[in-house]
Amino acid sequence: MSMRLPKQVGEWINRNKKIRFSFEGQEYTGYEGDTITSALLAAGVKVLGRSFKYHRPRGVLSLANHDINALVTDGVDTNIRADVTTLTDGMQLKAVNTDGGVIKDKRKYIDSISPLLPVGFYYKAFHKPARLFPFWEKVIRKAAGLGIVNFNYPRINKRKLNDFCDVLVIGAGPSGLSAALSAASNGLKVILVDENQHLGGSLTYDFAGEVASRKTLIDLVEKVSASLNIKVYTGAYAAGYYQDHMVPVVRADGITKVRAKAVIAATGAFEQPPVFHNNDLPGVMLGSAAQRMMYRYGVKPFNKGVIVTANAYGYRVALDLLQAGVNVSALVDMRAEDKQDAHALELANKGIQIYKGYCVYEALPSKGKLGVVGALVCPYDPLTATADVKKAVKLECDGIAMSAGWAPAGALLYQSGMGVVYNNNIQQFVPNRLPKGVFAAGRVNGVFDLEARVNDGLRAVAEVVNFLGGAVKALSVETHKGPSPSHPYPFVHHPKGKNFVDFDEDIQIKDFINAAKEGFDNIELMKRFTTVGMGPSQGKHSNMNAIRILAKIRNFPVEKIGSTTARPFFHPTPMGHLGGRSFHAHRLTAIHAWHQAAGAAFVDVGAWSRPAYYQKAGLSKEETVQQESLAVRLSVGMIDSSTLGKVEVCGPDAAEFLERFYTGIYADQKVARSRYVMLLDELGVMVDDGIATRLSQDKFFVTISTANAPMVYREMQRCLQVWKLNVTLINVTSAYGVINVAGPKAYQVLRKVVSIDLSEDALPVGRSAEAKISGVPVRIVRAAFVAKQAYEVYMPTGYALSIWKLLLESGKNEGIRPFGTDTQRLLRLELGHPLPGIDTDGLTNPFEMRADQALEMGKPFFIGKRSLEIISKKPLNKVLVPFVLAADYKGEMPQDCNLVIESGVIKGRVTSIGFSPSVGCVVGLAYVAPHQAELGSVFEIRTDNGKTAKATVVQAPFFNAE
């Protein structure tokens, strides 16, 4: 049966455009502008989903994204919120969390065994006996809702943008609209955000039967639309508050990070349900949900309804229902006071039966609990929260609208650091302290009367203007008069329970009582034990009621209980939104594309992508690395070392700077000479090493290992500021390409293209020279890191690729071969050179590395010297030693980080290891106990298979044949 009402003034649907879709295999038609839920309701579908735990049928609760009764999937998206997702043509939808469909769900039996599944049962069951846990885990994982993650979800880019304004107004109800307009008229740039598809908030549905009051909305919206100072985001929610008024606004197609000078939270309040037996049946809904249904989507919530209210709002709902042509059987008011306002009189005049001081004791279910057939109403005792069932009255109905009060939508304000006080006049937490630049207006601020809400927006703007340096007259808004908009305790105990507080997690009143009995009687503990507010709704419809229950249990006033703060993002946000576009910043050398074309297997080193080795068909990685290393040992190889950090240290105090920064002596270093540099931290831990080449009396060129370069350069800058030396630091890491040509035939290759004499006599190890290659200025540094005969060639980056190709051509006859970082690691290991970060860890000092020769302890100062002086007086715990495995070793190959074990005790670990074809055995570096470090000592390495390999301490370098 169609539940579509005749056209409503201001409705959000376009009846001229039909939308076809299916739900649970059944074809339906809705209108453009319908949400999935409104279209289904219009078609008479009431059961939209099954509950998370007990698999109870569920229908509409809030129709406002404050609950998750209606979660559906289209086969791609997992948990689509049907209440607020706009219908699109061709949607094929199914309810999530069912086994066999929403009506015939095979797991509905769980509802009947719910007494066996109280809250926290999973904390107490399943873990014994331990061997059965994997079985239970499988069962629980299968049974647990909600939707099934689609691992084939398409990559859809959700842009993350930045936007800026003077004032961000969150919420476009009466307070937000008036605030936005007022701010704009004060010349401020405004961003106005609302989660709904249209502006207006409650102005779009709360009329108390007087649709003429829509004029307020029309006026405000027209002015907002006309204002050039207001940018509007609809269908977007402010998901969190961060420092300096940064608020991420989540849109359907991405996130906008808004940075505002001031924020006004006009976020309103969530309507709260009264709690009675079967208050979750399809057809039982919040009063505001019924209003939204009628006025936004032109859908009748039910044909014959009962309204249960604990405030004046239920009367407004009743009048709206009557105006829409719904038959209202009765209004049940949980309050006993006999004070009647105009709306009550109007209802009475219309012949509606009003049960004062009554409650709905239970909603009577239809077959299968798929709907409501009536309500059992009884006199209500608010002190005991019990019903006098002897005086029960049965009312026939197919729907119940509930209004018990409001909970402020204060998540953003809490995140900003708001302090609250509990206002007993309105039974609500209201702000009593807000951070600078953050303001609250409207219901979230405890203001409920419509005119007062509009004025509260103006009041907030006056405060904003003054905060931003203006000078306007401060405004005030009258405090709430009349009965409280929220009931202090809208609960009805029932021996059969099923009086739900949290609809996401199927949590009943007795669950809270049991939790308290178990000792979880603090709101934070109770939240975690019961899981109240931990579902996707994040407590929007349940936290306030949970606080009230706990207050009652502990006999405390509500304010003593306090409230929880939802973390940002307080509303569940798709992972795709959080990820945004994939920004993976990476650095490439000028030769990168050549490496790719040559079959390089790349490895990330810091932000750089470097060739680890060049793949050859039919060869394993290890074989390839060994071949590349042999090329260097027997002939010549070259590696792109452009990623090395490079810093020019310039100025009269350049040498002094290096002496303080590094452990060695540089003051007496001659021009065109290179020296080793070692950097420690203040604790004497080795951080980095490299080469310093003196280019002129006041200029050094320092290299830093690739991964450490950004950190070391930052530390250089920091130290320079502290030391105030006359030094200029220039980071030239990317300005120069570097090609290291190494091997016995390196000289032959280079001499063909380099403009100067590179012979051993002219340019021995430790020297540098300025030269030219085909007219391009280059610097050549002799450094014996991977081979004794090796030349580091530095050139302007723009020429790196051309020179690389030129050297390859030049070395064709010598069999030149490019090699990667894996080969480089093996080559330097063969020479016995430890690598910071590989052969050191966050605690390694130079004594443990046997690098004493790099320390000039006689200097007045260098970073870490003081710590070294202390360390040097203590015995060493470990020592780095070179070792070999027997040439005929056939056991499992030890790996980096395998442990050195002596008598079952860990003595150290392997830091580098590999088979050296040049040496003819496995060589490595390992930390061992000092007593194991003698030449010829044998120690044991435990391999991955648990067996041991015997290693012998030897003298480095392993390879010395050049």
Add this chain to the structure above:
Amino acid sequence: MTELIKTSPLSDAQKMMKPLMGSHRGMEVALSFEGPKAEQKHKTILGVTDVSCFARFGIKGAKAGEWLAQQGIKTPEALNTWVEGAPGTLVLRLGMSEFLVEDQLIGKACAKLQAFDQANIQSAYQVVRADAAFVLGGSEVLNLLAELCVLDLRDSVLPSNFVVMTQIAGISATLIRESLSGEQVYRIWCDGSYGLYLWEILIEIAQELGGGVVGLTCRFQ
């Protein structure tokens, strides 16, 4: 003697787009990618041009500004601002004592500065640069920048002579706003090793927004 070719940080990626290649100041550059009609359209909506080939001269040190002035180059007085230091040459003040001089298509100052014997400069040191550099323009340029930069770069907020040193797409970059043949454009410089990464991001977003790559010829015609 083999003549060596100087390549742009984006050289390989651009060659895959099969552009019309040429050379500027010794660097191999892409002059045109998709022809004047398509590139003109990109330019109107959102055009990205690689200007890494422009000549640059960096100098840093206590007397860097003084030395530039001696060479007849006008320098900005305020920190983090820029001026046209010589006809067709931009001078950006990157800090108290650091300057970036960049010849535009027609500028000639850098070659003169490069030729100076560095050893004779006191208390100022040349900064060898290898930037990737871009020109961004078109109606959607702020839309693109809104995704890549957390700063407010609108005309009303960013004075036209400001130099912004910030993060763009997660990497350190320098940005200015300038008028190029009457069109408001943004100039971005970043470390050349990040150039390809940034280029790909810029082009990806530009294409999503209806724009795309614009060659040197179209940009400066």
